[in-house]
Amino acid sequence: MQPSRAPGEGGEFGKDGENVERPVGRREHGPRSHPGTGRCQDRQPGRTACPTRAVASAGTSTDTGFSCACCGEHHAETPMNFSSPAPVHWEPGMERAKKCELTSDQCVIRGEAFFVRGLIELPVLGHDEVFSWGVWVSLSERNFLRASEMWENPARESEPAYFGWLSTELFPYEPTTINLKTMVHTRAVGLRPTVELEPTDHPLAVEQRTGITMERVRQLAEAVLHAGA
Ligand SMILES: [Zn+2]
Incomplete structure (x- = not known):
């Protein structure tokens, strides 16, 4: 399936309690304003223009802030x-389409593609807190159904890891993060799964293995906060 992204839908990363699942029983049926994923719109480093639109994507903080090299x-x-509200394959209008459903933690497209939301955690050197990307991962139908069946079951912590294809474009990285191979690790009920990248030399996989500096966290924040500028 090819990613399909409408122009101007970039930079839609946000935060809504990245660690915490919402029960499947309480699905959101309201229209979602901007499904899709963040995407860099040819942002030039060091450019002075700063978008005036509200920055709604700020998450938790460990310090008092930072001076932005972008603006x-x-x-x-x-x-x-930073979290993406939908897999890259999700298109506007799908919420009204047959066999398509998007919640905060699960997504089905045309009854044939199955996704769960998880966290790619990057250790931050010298800090207890991790930096995390809230991402979507494509599972086999079998594993998706299994995960759904086990959703509220405390025994799910002993689930084997599920194989998944990364289905979120994390635009600060090149080459693309779409379809990187991952393993999805189920955690206790109420906690989103963690997503472990295949140990390749892709920059994202390297950062997950070796950790990142606070300076790198600020760089990533600049890239996401000013995406589409
Ligand atoms: Zn800024």
């Missing part, structure tokens, strides 16, 4: 998580 301003928080 020159001091941002009050250093976000430690």
